[in-house]
Amino acid sequence: MKAIGYSKSLPITDSAALIDIELPQPVASGRDLLVKIKAIAVNPVDTKVRLRAAPKDGEYKVLGWDAVGEVVAVGEAVTLFKPGDAVYYAGDLTRPGSNAEYQLVDERIVGHKPKRLSDSEAAALPLTTITAWELLFEHLQIKQLSDTAVAPSDEVILVVGAAGGVGSILLQLARTLTGATIIATASRESSQAWVKKLGAHHVVDHTQPLAPQVEALGVGQVTHVASLNDSAAYLDSYIELLKPFGRIALIDDPEELDATKIKPKSLSLHFEFMFARSMHNANDMHEQGRLLDRVADLIEQERIATTVGKHLGPINAANLRAAHAELEAGRSIGKIVLEGF
Secondary structure: OEEEEEOOOOOOOOOOOOEEEEOOOOOOOOOEEEEEEEEEEEOHHHHHHHHHOOOOOOOOEOOOOOEEEEEEEEOOOOOOOOOOOEEEEOOOOOOOOOOEOEEEEEHHHEEEOOOOOOHHHHHOOHHHHHHHHHHHHHHOOOOOOOOOOOOOOOOEEEEEOOOOHHHHHHHHHHHHHOOOEEEEEOOOHHHHHHHHHHOOOEEEOOOOOHHHHHHHOOOOOEEEEEEOOOHHHHHHHHHHHEEEEEEEEEOOOOOOOOHHHHHHHOOEEEEOOOOHHHHOOOOOOHHHHHHHHHHHHHHHOOOOOOOEEEEOOOOOHHHHHHHHHHHHHOOOOOEEEEEOO
16 A cells, blocks of 8 residues: 655755655454555654654654545444444554544444545544643633533633644533633734634734733633743743633643642633544544544534635645645644545
8 A cells, every 4th residue: 555654854955854655555353454545645744753753764654633535345343334434533543543544443443434525624633632632621621511512601711822723622512512712822924814713802912911901801810821832931921910710721731841830710721632542442442533523513503614724735755744844844734634535
């Protein structure tokens, strides 16, 4: 089968950073589905793994943790899917990724692809959707209200780095399923327009001091922070803005973070890592499949939209190198997708 991989951790400017290769087609067993890949999305985790995790000598590593495809075979223990099903999922960080024509994935972390979206539109969603859902409802414990009656609440959530992939779906989930007041950060005119479109009630500029801007909105104290980038740089601002017993959840990897600073307000600090369930074979792995199906229902109801920012064409090494380069530059809006081999 066709695949894109790498044998050495190299800068994305090197033509060997990602190359077109041929690999044996995998075989499904146990609870695995064999999926024929139709579309993928690229995430910051792809670039991080490429730079930090070199494969063994003589081997290739295949990245990719967003996929849409068709189930073509199932393992003997599979009960949730059958050949012919259209699926979407983010996969497992410990297994070969979706930058290949075929991929094995545990059925418990797979959802049914939203019917009203194209393959590339659906591919933009899984990893960021799982991340945003777990961050909002499991870590921050924002009150989730009924699908049909979302009433204003006294919760105020600050979303830092809101124009990226996770922020783009998090804003929609928060606006659709909660009554919280949503404050998003964005600096460029294009990114400010993007976050307003996706559900932010207010927008502040993260290149300027946050506290005066948020306080000027007159919406009350912040109760929750979704910190999607540069968490160490903003920690003092979060502490200043948050009410006592407020919650901070982050997804980035700060080299240093002085958690003792949050003690005077009795704040809580949470790390969201959506691969934790699959990496450790958690008893509730199936929750990821369930939430993907829940979001698919919201999409069918036209209450949630895709977060595609750019379509880079077919799945090949050259286009994936371009996607990695754009993510490493840190200026992408929404998700980058590729489709077909």
